[in-house]
Amino acid sequence: MRKPPGSIVVALLVALVGITMIGFGISRSAGEYAWPDDTSVTADGKPHEVRTTNGSVWIWSNEADGADASTCTATMTDGSPIRVQALRERVKRPGKLGDYVSRMEFNSYEDTALVTCQPSAGGSDELVVYAEPAPRLILFAGLDPWTFRGGLVTLLGGLIYLGGALVRRANRTAALRQQDAE
DSSP states (O other), X not given: OOOOOHHHHHHHHHXXXXXXXXXXXXXXXXXXXXXXXXXXXXXXXXXXEEEOOSSEEEEEEETTXXXXXXXXXXXXXXXXXXXXXXXXXXXXXXXXXXXXXXXXXXXXXXXXXXXXXXXXXXXXXOOEEEEEEOOSOGGGTTSOXXXXXXXXXXXXXXXXXXXXXXXXXXXXXXXXXXXXXX
16 A cells, blocks of 8 residues: 655644634534633623723623623723724624624723723623624634634645645656656
8 A cells, every 4th residue: 555645644634633623613602702801891880991902892792681782981091081882793702691792892092991881771780791802804703713723724734735736746747757858
């Protein structure tokens, strides 16, 4: 039995790792989205510090539990107000009771901002919204990052396979030309 070329073995291993990463990401997406700890804002009328990484920040709320992101306001850490506006395009992320939906957006020019959300009309101050830096690619905002990374690794495996195939073809062509020249 002929030994497979090394590039095929490497390409298959890289693709297998990528497919495993995609599966891991899909399994994480099937449950609740894993919000970073520094993004939660309790709807209690008190300011909460959130990480903003100096740019656009989206405020997410869960319709099923009654959290309302439209009651949220944002300020810089020095107290100066930041304009909060409704998002035109809404993205969903899975949650335990229902999907979280991106509702509001603000732009921060510091690494942290203070977000204050009022309790709902029902009176519960246990409701939580999340303020997180806006995704760079809206198309992939609802995906777990591991799914996207796995796709890139799988693509890399395909490129390794293609590169190995082109090298093998060039070597065969050169060998045939050399045989014809003799």
